[in-house]
Amino acid sequence: MRAFYFDNIPGDQRLPHDSGIPVSDELLKSIGVLHWHIPASQQDQINAIAEERHCNNRDIVSVTKEGLGDAYEATLKIFYDEHMHEKxxxxxxxxxxxxxxxxxxxxDVWIRCYLTAGDLFILPAGIYHRFTLDENDxxxxxxxxxxxxxxxHVHRDSSTDVNPIRVNYxxxxGVN
Structure with a gap:
């Protein structure tokens, strides 16, 4: 995974939007974002992380133009809408x-995290985020x-700023 500050230049959300300013693992950890690169052959490591976090359910999701058909653009819009989760x-x-x-x-600036095959990514409950595909779609x-x-997802608005999950995050x- 590679992380950098988002450049905020208007244009296709699927472009890198790389400001050229990298973001360190330490900074990501300081906001609760964790990541590992785990080869697919090491499922036991993925299982151990899931077990450590008390997770016992999984599914597989594919996001492609072909798979989503007419819902593709609308689905990407929903994913790219700034939101948080309560889990x-x-x-x-x-x-x-x-x-x-x-x-x-x-x-309140965006940090862009580029994930590829083998990346395991954990976002804490309450962090504002969004997702988009890259140009490979x-x-x-x-x-x-x-x-x-x-x-x-809980769309960001004035009510999410006082959501107990956001407040706990x-x-x-260490923010009061």
């Missing part, structure tokens, strides 16, 4: 690639869940 989000990229953008809490990922697989970072 931790865990993804393991099996094939393809894409971008997860996360908000740096202190500055394809990703196949394993979603790892606690309960039954489901994807519920900020408290965990």
């Amino acid at each position: 931790e989000e865990i993804r393991y990229v099996l094939e393809g690639s894409g971008f997860f953008d996360v908000r740096e809490h202190s500055s 394809m990703i196949k990922a394993m979603r790892i869940f606690w309960d039954e697989p489901k994807w519920i 900020l408290k965990a970072l």
Whole structure:
């Protein structure tokens, strides 16, 4: 995985938008974002991380133009809409690639994380983020869940800033 500050230049969201300013693993950890590169042959490492986080459910999701058909553009729009989840989000990229953008809490700027096959990515509950494919228009990922697989996002607005999950996320970072 490679992380860098988003350049904020208007244009296709699937372009890299690389500002040329890298983001360190330490900074990502400071906002609760964790990642590993795990070859597909090392499923035991993925299983260990899932078990450590008390996750016992998984599914596979493929996001492609062919697979989504007429819903492709609308689905990408939903994924790219800034949101948070009330549960931790865990993804393991099996094939393809894409971008997860996360908000740096202190500055509210976007950090772009480029994920490719073998990357396992964990976002804490309460972090503002968004997702888009890159120009290859394809990703196949394993979603790892606690309960039954489901994807519920909470769109960012004034009510999410006071959402207890968001408040707890900020408290965990030391923000009052």
